[in-house]
Amino acid sequence: MAIFFDEKKQQFYLNTANTSYIIELLDKRIPINIYWGSLLRDMPSAVALRYMHPGNLSVHDVDCGYTFASSYGLPAELPCYGTGDMREPAFHAVYSDGSRISNFEYKSHEIINGKPELSGLPATYGNEDEVSTLLLSLEDQLTGVSVCLQYSVFEQRDVITRSMKIINGGSSEINVLKAASASVDFYDSDFEVVSLHGDWAREFQLEKNKVPYGVLHFDSKCGKSGHFQNPLVVMAKPDATETYGEVYGVNLVYSGNFDISVEKNAIDIVRLQAGINSFDFSWKLKSGESFQTPEAVLVYSDEGLGGMSRKYHSLYRNNLCRGEYKKKNRPILINNWEATYWDFTEEKIIEIAEKAHELGIEMLVLDDGWFGERNSDNSSLGDWFCNTKKLSSGLKGLADKLKDIGMQFGIWVEPEMVSPDSNLYRAHPDWCIHVENRARNLSRNQLVLDFSREDVREYIISAIRNILKSADITYVKWDMNRCISDWGSAKLPADRQQELSYRYVLGLYEVLESLTTEFPDVLFENCSSGGGRFDPGMLYYMPQTWCSDDSDAVERVYIQYGASMSYPVCTIGAHISACPNHQVNRRTPLKMRGDVAMSGQLGYELDLTKITEEESLMIANQINFYREYREVILWGDMYRIASPFENGFAAWQFISEDKSTAILCTYILEGKPGVAPKRFKMQALEKDAVYENVETGEQRTGAFLMNVGVARRWNSDYLSQVSVFRKI
Numbered sequence: 001m002a003i004f005f006d007e008k009k010q011q012f013y014l015n016t017a018n019t020s021y022i023i024e025l026l027d028k029r030i031p032i033n034i035y036w037g038s039l040l041r042d043m044p045s046a047v048a049l050r051y052m053h054p055g056n057l058s059v060h061d062v063d064c065g066y067t068f069a070s071s072y073g074l075p076a077e078l079p080c081y082g083t084g085d086m087r088e089p090a091f092h093a094v095y096s097d098g099s100r101i102s103n104f105e106y107k108s109h110e111i112i113n114g115k116p117e118l119s120g121l122p123a124t125y126g127n128e129d130e131v132s133t134l135l136l137s138l139e140d141q142l143t144g145v146s147v148c149l150q151y152s153v154f155e156q157r158d159v160i161t162r163s164m165k166i167i168n169g170g171s172s173e174i175n176v177l178k179a180a181s182a183s184v185d186f187y188d189s190d191f192e193v194v195s196l197h198g199d200w201a202r203e204f205q206l207e208k209n210k211v212p213y214g215v216l217h218f219d220s221k222c223g224k225s226g227h228f229q230n231p232l233v234v235m236a237k238p239d240a241t242e243t244y245g246e247v248y249g250v251n252l253v254y255s256g257n258f259d260i261s262v263e264k265n266a267i268d269i270v271r272l273q274a275g276i277n278s279f280d281f282s283w284k285l286k287s288g289e290s291f292q293t294p295e296a297v298l299v300y301s302d303e304g305l306g307g308m309s310r311k312y313h314s315l316y317r318n319n320l321c322r323g324e325y326k327k328k329n330r331p332i333l334i335n336n337w338e339a340t341y342w343d344f345t346e347e348k349i350i351e352i353a354e355k356a357h358e359l360g361i362e363m364l365v366l367d368d369g370w371f372g373e374r375n376s377d378n379s380s381l382g383d384w385f386c387n388t389k390k391l392s393s394g395l396k397g398l399a400d401k402l403k404d405i406g407m408q409f410g411i412w413v414e415p416e417m418v419s420p421d422s423n424l425y426r427a428h429p430d431w432c433i434h435v436e437n438r439a440r441n442l443s444r445n446q447l448v449l450d451f452s453r454e455d456v457r458e459y460i461i462s463a464i465r466n467i468l469k470s471a472d473i474t475y476v477k478w479d480m481n482r483c484i485s486d487w488g489s490a491k492l493p494a495d496r497q498q499e500l501s502y503r504y505v506l507g508l509y510e511v512l513e514s515l516t517t518e519f520p521d522v523l524f525e526n527c528s529s530g531g532g533r534f535d536p537g538m539l540y541y542m543p544q545t546w547c548s549d550d551s552d553a554v555e556r557v558y559i560q561y562g563a564s565m566s567y568p569v570c571t572i573g574a575h576i577s578a579c580p581n582h583q584v585n586r587r588t589p590l591k592m593r594g595d596v597a598m599s600g601q602l603g604y605e606l607d608l609t610k611i612t613e614e615e616s617l618m619i620a621n622q623i624n625f626y627r628e629y630r631e632v633i634l635w636g637d638m639y640r641i642a643s644p645f646e647n648g649f650a651a652w653q654f655i656s657e658d659k660s661t662a663i664l665c666t667y668i669l670e671g672k673p674g675v676a677p678k679r680f681k682m683q684a685l686e687k688d689a690v691y692e693n694v695e696t697g698e699q700r701t702g703a704f705l706m707n708v709g710v711a712r713r714w715n716s717d718y719l720s721q722v723s724v725f726r727k728i
């Protein structure tokens with residue numbers, strides 16, 4: 001059993017195959033976290049360990065001969081504001097008498113097989129053999145408010161998830177100000193914090209910082225998880241590498257304003273906390289009502305960042321992504337965006353599709369500009385009707401023609417938005433997020449629809465349903481091209497306006513649940529100006545994300561390397577585009593563009609009617625290669641070998657579960673003159689087995705490939721190689 005309660009020691013053991021998370025009920029009352037790390041089946045009690053700082057005063061002065069420092073507080077599973085812990089609380093609320101102090105103590109617990117769903121929220125899932133759950137109920141006796149901390153243990157995947165439900169069992173209303181999904185204290189401050197920052201076309205930039213005294217916040221206030229920080233934060237021991245050392249990851253299954261904080265206090269205890277952002281947030285909870293937080297996914301690895309990433313990858317591939325396409329090969333696509341932008345006709349699209357089909361591409365995705373009067377980004381969002389001036393046969397006519405060519409049809413939509421110049425806005429000016437009597441701030445000339453409103457959600461569901469029913473459409477690219485500002489809803493009362501950011505995301509999830517259920521055969525791809533909302537919450541509804549608008553091969557190496565920290569390559573959309581590149585004007589060889597895009601869900605995004613014979617041949621070969629080996633790339637294990645953030649080159653590798661096929665991908669970003677070839681050491685091969693390089697026929701043992709490595713020239717920019725090694 002992955003979870004058990006040691007009655008005598010009052011300890012809960014949450015054990016996975018290789019890790020433990022141990023909670024103790026101090027004085028049978030207060031759950032504290034006493035350990036998270038490598039598997040440990042027996043732990044002395046917290047008091048015996050003299051874990052706590054012997055300070056002066058404490059409201060938690062428990063009857064065990066030990067006093068806890070008031071200003072430092074306990075390593076509580078649910079640290080609350082106002083009772084002596086001066087650090088970031090995990091729970092903060094205002095009660096009807098104006099007081100803000102809570103004192104949650106153990107009430108009961110339940111250990112169950114399986115994992116209950118989180119109502120209205122995306123979450124990891126698993127059957128009773130895969131996952132078990134501890135439901136730990138605590139109560140604040142004075143107010144009758146209780147919380148249920150939910151810990152789910154994916155034993156074989158080495159993952160623990162945590163969330164919290166607040167139940168107002170009292171007779172008066174409360175106002176929740178903060179509700180973190182997870183909070184863990186470490187009796188150690190010797191960490192580096194690894195995070196992913198970025199911006200449009202520059203997502204997933206890896207950064208490492210020493211943990212300073214004080215509080216570091218990695219957060220979003222832009223209404224979506226955002227480009228600026230990804231909701232993944234890793235605490236790594238300073239000696240941790242890709243293959244070695246202890247790392248602790250927390251990834252939030254949430255797509256809106258979040259906050260992951262790392263706080264180091266005066267006595268070198270570090271608190272890691274993750275949840276919805278408490279900034280500009282409050283939630284009224286009436287008597288009898290409950291509030292569910294999103295889920296945090298906690299991963300510990302003593303095999304460095306690589307070990308951690310593989311645990312996230314296998315969890316997300318198997319226990320987060322859903323639907324028909326979860327494990328299915330996705331169509332190789334051509335997207336017309338960079339080929340035509342808004343300027344296209346049905347004839348042009350057909351011309352591109354014909355050429356694409358000839359090369360082996362399976363689907364055409366019609367991007368922005370097919371609806372309303374949309375010829376630039378300043379109109380028509382919300383008017384989801386085909387522009388027959390551009391598409392003379394309508395969506396159905398186009399889909400039928402594509403089918404005749406042998407191509408599937410995918411379509412772009414941006415359902416959360418409205419253009420001021422649209423029929424929808426003219427009919428419903430109050431449907432957008434705004435504050436009455438204040439200017440409405442435009443971004444990309446558009447406003448955000450208020451998805452907290454049921455009428456808005458219903459309208460959008462019906463608009464998208466009509467599109468999907470109007471033609472044979474098998475793919476939807478769901479875009480979202482701005483941050484949210486002007487936080488105000490015409491429907492919410494004044495005292496609930498601060499609920500809007502959470503209600504918006506809940507509304508979005510409701511819409512996505514409804515549409516993905518109604519159209520199970522449609523492959524949905526998530527996009528937000530590229531990777532502006534690339535998070536586990538969105539992956540629950542859409543199994544892949546357009547990872548960046550930057551399709552330059554060099555930039556993509558950084559972006560895809562960073563994204564792979566927790567997101568598996570099968571969730572990463574990657575396209576080959578034209579040169580000079582539209583984002584950075586760089587010229588890279590088509591080979592390198594292909595070698596990078598193949599480490600993801602492959603697609604093309606250029607005017608195929610303008611390519612040369614030689615390029616056609618190369619593209620056809622890329623597609624054949626990808627078809628042959630995508631099983632290993634998309635569903636095998638990924639090992640990162642060299643980081644672009646530390647070198648002028650990068651390398652990673654994929655290996656099939658049975659270790660019979662490994663694919664080594666190397667990329668030289670900045671060549672150096674007069675250097676000996678670089679050796680890239682492969683990983684996870686069978687050391688005594690012999691592997692053959694499929695291209696060259698060269699045979700080497702696994703031990704050789706892992707210890708001596710594979711030599712690559714790096715005396716020139718943009719050299720790249722994708723090599724397959726087959727066990728013979």
Ligand code: DGJ
Nearest residue numbers: 337367368527529530549
């Ligand atoms: C942003 C997306 O990331 C692009 O791929 C493209 O779809 C544009 N929006 C269209 O407006």
